[in-house]
Each structure stands twice: as C-alpha cells, then as structure tokens.
Amino acid sequence: MITVALPKGALLKDSVACFAKAGLDFSAVLEPGNRQLMVPSHCGRAKALLVRNGDVPVYVAYGQAQLGVVGFDVLREHQMPVAQLLDLGFGGCHMSVAVKSTSGYKSAADLPPHCRVASKFTNCARKFFDDLDIPIELVHLTGSVELGPITGMAEAIVDLVATGRTLQENGLIAIEDLFHSTARLVGHPLSLRLDRGEIKEIVDDICIKNDLHGF
Amino acid sequence: MITVALPKGALLKDSVACFAKAGLDFSAVLEPGNRQLMVPSHCGRAKALLVRNGDVPVYVAYGQAQLGVVGFDVLREHQMPVAQLLDLGFGGCHMSVAVKSTSGYKSAADLPPHCRVASKFTNCARKFFDDLDIPIELVHLTGSVELGPITGMAEAIVDLVATGRTLQENGLIAIEDLFHSTARLVGHPLSLRLDRGEIKEIVDDICIKNDLHGF
Secondary structure (H helix, E strand, O other), rough: EEEEEOOOOOOOHHHHHHHHHOOOOOOHHHOOOOOOEEEEEOOOOOOEEEEEHHHHHHHHHHHOOOOEEHHHHHHHHOOHHHHHHHEOOOOOOOEEEEEEEOOOOHHHHHHHOEEEEEOHHHHHHHHHHHOOOOOOOEEEEOOOOOOOHHHHHOEEEEEEEOOOHHHHHHEEEEEEEEEEOOOOEEEEEHHHOOOOOHHHHHHHHHHHOOOEEEE | EEEEEOOOOOOOHHHHHHHHHHOOOHHHHHHHOOOOOEHHHHHHHEEEEEEEEHHHHHHOOOOOOOOOEEEHHHHHHHHHEEEEEEEEEOOOOOEEEEEOOOOOOOOOOHHHOOEEEEOOOOOHHHHHHHOEEEOOEEEOHHHHOOOHHHHHOOOOOEEEEEOOHHHHHHHHHEEEEEEEEEEEEOOOHHHHHHHHOOHHHHHHHHHHHOOOOOO
C-alpha cells in the first residue's frame, strides 16, 4: 500500500485537493475533529501520514512514505535525500531578507558586517550571506521571527513571506529575495526505482489532472 | 522597564498567575483574541514578550528580556547562557524513552545497538545513550514523535511525557526517564549583575508569594 506524507498547516488543503484529482481521497484529514495521524484514503488503496511540514522529507527519506508534499523552503533548508518529482504550484511564497522599514537598508549588501540575523531557516540564511561575503551572526528562532528586529535583538530576519501582511503589521519590509518557494511532490528514491507502476501511475495522474509539468 | 519572556502554550497560564502574585499583571496575553507579541503589564512597570517555549532562553541570553519562564527540558536541550533563578514547580513532566508496548523492551539498555531513536530533543537523547554506551541512530522530528515507532521508522522515541495519555493512545509505553522537568524562572546574567534592585524585587516576590525556594 502506498503511503503519502501530507504536511499539516497551510499546504494541507491544496495537497488533499491535488491527490483527490488523481483518485486518492484523503479528505478525512481535513475534518475539524480529526486527531488521527494515519488516515486511509477513501478507496483503501493508500494511506496518508499527517505530519509537520518539516518532517515530511524525513518520512520520505526513510521510506516510511513513498510520496510526500512539502514546501521547497524545507527541502532547501534540510537537504534530505528525497527525489523532487513535481512542482505542485500552490503555496507560493518568497524566502526573503526583511528589516525594519525605518532602517534605511535597501538591500542585503547594505547590512553592516557582523550584524545579527534572526531566522528559522539558518542554513538558507547562512548560505545566502556567505555567497554575498557578508559575515553575520545568526540567531536561531523557532517562531515569530519578526520579534527579532522589533526587540532590537537582530538587524534583519530571513523568513518566508507570502502576502507580506505579517511584515507590514510589524513595521518590517522585505528588501531582498533568496528564492521563490512552492509545494513540491517528493518521492523515496529506492521506492521509485523498485516501483512496479503503482507510484508512477499516481504521479502521472497528479501531473496530468493538475496540468503540471515534471522536472 | 523590565521585559519578561513568556512561553506560548502549556506553560503560559501558570506563568501569568506566577507573575500576578508578584504584582505584575500580564493577563492580557491570555485574552482569546490577542495577536500582540509585546504586551505591557497592567501597571505599566514591565512588558511581556510572548514567544515560543524554545525561544525564551534566546531572548533572555541576548538580554532582550531580563527574565523569562521556560521548561527545564528546553534548558537541557539548548544550553543557552542564562541564569536559573527559581524552580516554579508547575508544568511537571518527564523526558522519557518510550517504545511500542508490544516490543518487550523493559529498559533503554534492552534496545538493540544502532537502532533508530526519534526525538525533538536530539541533544538530550544523544547524551543519554552516549552515557549508556549504546550507539543509536537519531532521527530528528519536529512534531508527533509517536509516529516514529508506529510507522516502523524508529525503535524508540525520547519525548516529554506529562499524563502518558498520548503514549497510551498510540500503543506506546515509557520504559525509562532521562530527567524530570518543570518550569524555571531564568534571568539574563549581565542584567542581574547590574540590577539596582528592580529585578531582585520581582524575583523575591515571586519566590515568597508562590512559596518557592531559590536554587
């Protein structure tokens, strides 16, 4: 039986819709009272593992799920050995550098060397500033990163920006994008190699029915 | 003005009650519709920063908050340079090793060498198994760690256990405790040293009015 790791949170609804078009109905995970973490599809052909966005590539890399849906930001941050199969298109957002709108900084290159940058995505932030040759002090936070500049702890943040409303509400402004992120369909490499058509059929169906193009 | 970092989630209500007894009323953070992350106390003498449990020691270590409330588990896992001032007593739970109740393992020493252990607290888990001289493969998860053994990805988990209900619902059982955890009052070391009585008064008040003993 195929197991699909689905991400809790913002990407869940679109992920379910995406698999529904390919004939796998996981809509039970969307029911308000649902506490189950393993949910069979309506047809019984597959089951969904309901996990955190950041844990999807872990379950797929270890082969506990043959397929998974996860934001590209997570794939860039954690670099797990999973195969990227499709860009699903939804969940679009930017990984951006943001600063206080009153700071006067117009681009990342304006930031003073050795300034503090707060982020949940410290690997992405480290690589970006290393490539720019700007030494920074990274402060790892797990939530509400916008408090970094507000409290004066950090000069800038690196975070996901979708609508920009959270930044605006907190007096921050994005000054540079690291990359654009969307939801991706990923697969367990070994399962894909040993697949006797079952996984390929699902991936092809998702691709065709959602009018997508493979990598 | 004194800034206090308060942890969102399970410890918040008791943290607010604890400071209320010392004359600092942060009850505005408990209001259902509250979206503010910086909330002044009722008296205006102090303000609260509402952050994730895991971020409390970061704000306190960098001096953005002079005081903070955080679970001992977080202090053990992240080892930030903050001063532990008081054991607040609430939020009691154990950091435990748990396995499938059908597995037959009675203690951590029964686990096979090189087995997989899933945890959010990989530093605590690593230290515990290193001390036992049992080589393990750690799998870092960010949530719903109980899925590790259920899916067969991990033989055991290391996680916080309060009532044990989540374990039981998932067919797991705790077989060994790493340590007991409660909420702690922590302080920024430099602020404590430069304090002209303002912080000490709050700490003493919390200690006396909550009938606690300092370290």
